[in-house]
Amino acid sequence: MDQFSTDPLNGRYSDDPASQRTATRDSLFLAATLRIEGTDVQVRVRNLSPGGLMAEYAHPVTNGTPVEINVRGIGWTPGRIAWSAEGRIGVAFDREIDPLLARKPVGNGEHTPVYAKPHLYRG
Secondary structure, eight states, X not given: OOSSOOOTTTTOXXXXXXXXXXXXXXXXEXXXXXXXXXXXXXXXXXXXXXXXXXXXXXXXXXTTOEEEEEETTTXXXXXXXXXXXXXXXXEEESSOOOGGGGGSOSSOSXXXXXXXXXXXXXX
């Protein structure tokens, strides 16, 4: 009997070097565009680290399939499918990214409207 789990969602199997991750994953919920086999599809990113991400993707896909993913604040990043199971996929990036860029506010704030808290007068 194999002593290691092969469940890709728990990240404890040791046969695949991509699963032996030491980087902290940042849990979040972002919309992103996944380009797979020449087709762009919208996915929801559930966690993100410098070396990869987990996203919701319901279609079957083969491990090792090359992909690109466009995450807000990071841009298009090439990678490959590391695993897929239960409507989710793992993508291992070809190069490390800064996951904190995905959390930066959109825009530079120059055109952000200013909202004032209303004053309530009792008379």
